[in-house]
Amino acid sequence: MDSEVARERALDAAEELFYGRGVRSVGMDDVRTASGVSLKRLYRLFPAKEHLVAAYLExxxxxxxxxxxxxxxxxxxxxxxxxxxxxxxxxxxxxxxxxxxxxxxxxxxxxxxxxxxxxxxxxxxxxxxxxxxxxxxxxxxxxxxxxxxxxxxxxxxxxxxxxxxxxxxxxxxxxxxxxxxxx
The missing domain is CATH 1.10.357.10 (Tetracycline Repressor, domain 2)
Known part of the structure; x- marks a missing residue:
């Protein structure tokens, strides 16, 4: 999976989880599980959860x-x-x-x-x-x-x-x- 596909899958999962459950109740493991993007790759794309939240909001x-x-x-x-x-x-x-x-x-x-x-x-x-x-x-x-x-x-x-x-x-x-x- 290339980086753009992984990024979109992570953002799709994050959007569903953050919007549905709230940002604080969702961990990076939850995003990993929902997106199918490995935790290592997830952190390469978004070095901190705050970066993922920012990308989701943008x-x-x-x-x-x-x-x-x-x-x-x-x-x-x-x-x-x-x-x-x-x-x-x-x-x-x-x-x-x-x-x-x-x-x-x-x-x-x-x-x-x-x-x-x-x-x-x-x-x-x-x-x-x-x-x-x-x-x-x-x-x-x-x-x-x-x-x-x-x-x-x-x-x-x-x-x-x-x-x-x-x-x-x-x-x-x-x-x-x-x-x-x-x-």
Missing amino acids: RRDLRWRGRLARYVQEHAEPERRILAVFDWLERWFGEPGFRGCAWINAYGELGAVSPLVAELVRAHKRAFGEFLDDLVAEAGLPAALGGQLLLLAEGAMVTAGVTRSAEPAARAREAARALLRAR
Whole structure:
């Protein structure tokens, strides 16, 4: 197995385990067993568990933001694109195995002890905020709305993760709709 295949298999296993069980409860042995990548090779690819966690978060970030952007771009009207963010969140929250926001979860587990993880979480949240800011700008709406939408979306993520319900996205969408009407 070449290094790229081993890396992808390790990341696939890590993503399933870290997201499903939490980062701290998963050891490198668990990743080895789930991926079929030897422990020696795993440590060559990721010299410390923190490096594996960082690679997992980085890869998940690209996938998550890509899926969101593709969904939102399916809508032509700028204000509809804003509401589409919340439609997409509702779909995501309803997926089998949804366990909340991977970055919020990772920050809760490691943010105080891993500057690397804390920075990756901040970068993800910053990028999501910038995405919302861009949607607000495209719609010709006041810039402050982007931050308000971010708080609605983030609150929905936390609530959905705790309640295991997609309903927080619907409530956040209605609050976003009210904000749009108020502008």
